[in-house]
Amino acid sequence: MYELLRGPLATASFIIFFLGIIYQIIRFFTLTRKYQPVSRINGFTRTDKKQNKPSPAIQKLAKRKGNVMGMEPNMAVITTIFHILVIVTPVFLLSHNILILESWGFSLPSFSEAFSDFLTLLVLAFGVFFLYRRVILAKVRAVSSLSDYLTFLVVFLPFITGFIAYHQFFAYKYMIILHMLTGEIMLVCLPFSKLVHMLYFFLNRFFLVSEYNFGPGGRVW
Secondary structure (H helix, E strand, O other), X not given: OHHHHHOHHHHHHHHHHHHHHXXXXXXXXXXXXXXXXXXXXXXXXXXXOHHHOOOHHXXXXXXXXXXXXXXXXXXXXXXXXXXXXXXXXXXXXXXXXXHHHHHHOOOOOOOOHHHHHHHHHHHHXXXXXXXXXXXXXXXXXXXXXXHHHHXXXXXXXXXXXXXXXXXXXXXXXXXXXXXXXXXXXXHHHHHHOHHHHHHHHHHHHHHEOOOOOOOOOOEEO
């Protein structure tokens, strides 16, 4: 099972992951179109912009929402750090790069094992915080569904099992197999689940009009 997960299934997971990313990029440009300003909306000519000018309170709210920090700046910082850690930690993990080198003949720079262990603990701490927030905070719990909790498991199980396997708290052989399996499941799920927002964040910010985008933008849904 270990050799199967390390070899054919790992290769298949990466292929599905990259093909899924390409599919989502193509889908984005298929579902959007180049922005073209219009002078008429639903049969009415836009002649007086001042006539439909929103109230100062609405303008203030829109300004806050349009800010890069959003309505909750603390959560914006927390989620930004979390997303960076979720990507950086496994990519620059020493053991992962050793396997990549043995399998495909190349590797990336790697963090020390102690630093990677620290980053993993940070990711798990974020996981506890997000789960607590989703269960306790009424406004978050109200919009949570089963798929949200399944997505939570898909993201955090690879980190949990990897941490347990590294420290050999339980049977290492079975835990490392579970770690590899959950990691490959996450790779496969990422382009085809809610996790794809990690890709669409960049697409939206660089290409969409009427967003707080990093580039000039030029497309609309």
